Amino acid sequence: MALSGNHKAGRVTVFSVPGCSQCLQAKATLQALNLPVCEVDVSHDAAVQAWLDKMTGSSTVPQIFFNNVHIGGNESLQKLAPKELEALVRMVNEKPLPPDALPVPAGNIPITASELSEALRNLIMKLYSDHLSADGKSVDYSAMSKSSCYERYCELAVYLQRVELLSLTHEERLAFFINVYNALVIHGYLRLGFPTNMWQRYRFFNYVSYLIGGEVFTLQDIENGVLRGNRKGIAQLLKPFSKTDPRLQVALPEAEPLIHFALNCGAKACPPIRTYTSNGIVRQLRTAAEVFLEADDGCIVDSVKREVKLSKIFKWYKEDFGDTDEK
Known part of the structure; x- marks a missing residue:
């Protein structure tokens, strides 16, 4: 796994927990400085937390180190004088990590959202090729759940909680969330089974979720909140994200209608399952359409009746295709 950002001589280490607003603010500040940020999640490791408490004398997060220099938490970072911050940035950029720098527990070197999406995409492609039906519309979930490739996918999916979403370009965001949505549907079916009635289906798409970048995203959130530009879903009374919801920052500025030819919810009428890359994503989506x-x-x-019958997708999401019931 690689450090986020461009390669530098040193490293900034941030000890944090998922969903911590102070941690997210600190990481955003550091990434804006184009520094290599190594995030260490202490939420599931009591030994690492105890070790950090002993080293810093504090039990709060984040705890931030520029190479071997401990500056404290997010408040301390934000209050650094310009010259102090400049000196720390220069040190990380120019000086290698010293021998007495804090060791990072194995498995805590993060990867960027693009790198993680690519890694997950490769695993999904392998799973698809091994367990996808000939027409590309269904998956042998039973066989997939026993696959070593699936086990590896589950391990890698945990790293979604550490990705930085705000740095993604429009194209990267499209590809990332389409791939994650399709993967999450399969992951949910493997863990919970296929919903057999409308109520189960409603619960499935509103509760099955991943922790991505410190925020919870359900299938509804990804489809209607992010990819449809925060529009109401089918039979939904409210938009997924309120005006104060931090997830609104990663929503597309407007709905992308072509996603409806890429998202596969497991229904027979859904498009075939594919994976997408940010490079040429619009062309890929047009081809899928x-x-x-x-x-x-x-x-x-x-031709006899002079009629054209379209998929129900065009009716369900007619607002995205240029029509609306609003007067």
Whole structure:
């Protein structure tokens, strides 16, 4: 795994816990300085937490180290005088990590969202190729759950909690959340089983979630909150994100209608399962739309009756395709 940001001589180490607003603010400040940030999650390791308490004399997070220099928490970071901060940044940029720098527990070197998405994408591609049906519309969940590749996927998915979402470009955000959505659906089915009625389906898509970048994202949040620009979902009374919800910052500025040809919720009418990359994402989505419409489920032309029947997707999400019930 690689450090986030460009390669530097030294390192900034941030000891934190998921969902901590002070930790997120500190990381955002450090990443804005283009520093290599190594985040260590202490929430699940009492030994690391005790060790940190002893080293710093504090039980709060974050605790921040520039190489071997402990500056304290987020408040201390924000209050650094410009010259002090400049000196610390220069030290990290120019001086290698000293021998007496705090050791980082194994497995705590984070990777960027793009790197993680790529790694998860590669695992999903492997799982798809091994367990996907010939038509690309269904998965052998039983066989997949016993796969060593699936075990590795579960291990890697834990790192989603550490990714930095705000640094993603529009294209990276599209590819990242489409891939994560499709993977989360499969992960949810493997853990909880396939919903068999409307109530189970409602609960599944509103409760199955990943912790991404310190925030919880359900399937509804990803589809309607992020990828549809924070629009109400089917049978939803409210938008996924309120005006004060921090997740609103990662929502697309407006709905991307092409996602409906990429997201697969497990229903028979859904598009085939594929994975996407940020490079050429729009072209990939257009191709997915063309493939979907060429299939019988997507578009049926009756030349005798002079009728064209489209998938229900166009009715369910007509607002995204340019129509609305609003007057």
